[in-house]
Amino acid sequence: MTENIFAAAPADLVLDDRVAGRLYTDPEIFEQEMTKIFERTWVWVAHESELPGPGTFKSTYVGRQPVIVSRDRKGTLHTLLNRCRHRGASLCEKPRGKANGFTCPYHAWSYGLDGTLRGIPYPDGYEGVADKKDLSLRKLRTESYGGMVFATFDEGIEPLADFLGDAKLWLDRFMKQGGGYPIKVLGKHQFRFRGNWKIQLENTTDGYHFPIVHRSWMASVDAETADMMSFMTDPAAITHALGNGHSVMQMVPEHSDLDADDGSEPLQARFDHVVAELSKTLDDAAVRKVVRAMHGTGFNLNLFPNVSMSAAFFRVLRPISVDETLIEHIAIGPDGPPELDVVNRERLRIHEHFQGPFGFGTPDDAEGWDRVQRGAQAAPDMPILVNRGLGREKDDEHGWPTAHVTDETGMRAAYRMWKQMMSDD
Secondary structure (H helix, E strand, O other): OOHHHHHOOHHHHEOOOEEEOHHHHOHHHHHHHHHHOOOOOOEEEEEHHHOOOOOEEEEEEEOOEEEEEEEOOOOOEEEEEOOOOOOOOOOOOOOEEEOOEEEOOOOOOEEEOOOOEEEOOOHHHHOOOOOHHHOOOOEEEEEEEOOEEEEEOOOOOOOHHHHHOOHHHHHHHHHHHHOOOOEEEEEEEEEEEOOOHHHHHHHOOOHHHHHHHOHHHHHHOOHHHHHHOOOOOOOOOEEEEEEOOEEEEEOOHHHOOOOOOOOOOOOOHHHHHHHHHHOOOOOHHHHHHHHHOOOOOOEEEEEOOOEEEEOOEEEEEEEEEOOEEEEEEEEEEEOOOHHHHHHHHHHHHHHHHHOOOOOOOHHHHHHHHHHHHHHHOOOOOOEEEOOOOHHHOEEOOOOOEEEEOOOOHHHHHHHHHHHHHHOOO
């Protein structure tokens, strides 16, 4: 095969075993992605715990378009374009909060939590030229599954449950790390890196880089944790493509389903203080269930195109430009009685140690992403290889394309979906 194919239309830039470097560097391709992908599929916007009651809201983005996710007085979730229908000003600049509605700071047009236009100051000037019922905020279709809230501009798209497909099994398993309690957001931080959004999308199911990039983290943790994450030569550690661009990478297969516990695995000694505190109010089985989930699940679940459920946290990507991406890391933990505070404090410390801005994991990852973008500027028509494990990839009993955890099965799955969506005119 020659590389001339990489000068073709965007959808032709993806082959089974490679993609063109232009996918990272071409501004025209980026603009098409914003329209053909981020405005035509389900995009993650919130976790339900971020909207705990009537009147609560969160400001975020679908692609590059600002939106407000709100919960009305009946508890219904809405995703509203953050743009006044009058002169286009943004309505809400707060990242989250509670309100009775939203009022434009420019001319004070006011809207309900469901986006309905409630009031226009000095309405006499609009008699016969404007009708309030025609000027509600633009509303995106919004659905949730397992506490994860998604929105889309495409009213005719398949239901969210169908889009998630076989990923629902893994999403359900991920939510078990509450140890019998629901999951809630504990905190978050965000940062930008100088690279294309797809570089990060690839990273979540890239087991190949782990022992190389994260050597410093492996050296900083206790021997039990390091041994648990030494999956490079474990034949049971595998990656599945789940359809619609989704994939799951099982680093610690024995922790894939936290309910599958025969009681033989000892709890890590580093959590003895947590066990001691919980044992004051919880029985042994409940303590074991919560503490065993301290590290989260043993897998990373990638949901195309913008969110991953990575072991014990959410990672959300937001494209800014062809060579800049915003990443949000969201720490999670069980939403239960006050005695679980010790659990969530420990989970936050674990999160900070790897994902935090001064942790051992995130800065190393971000450096790698930056360097891929810088390197891709050289000979952008030279292919990026995603062929690792292609020769040993096979369908498992579920029909999921499957290969070793170090193989690039998840990347190929994402690019197949990318190709499909970029081909759709």
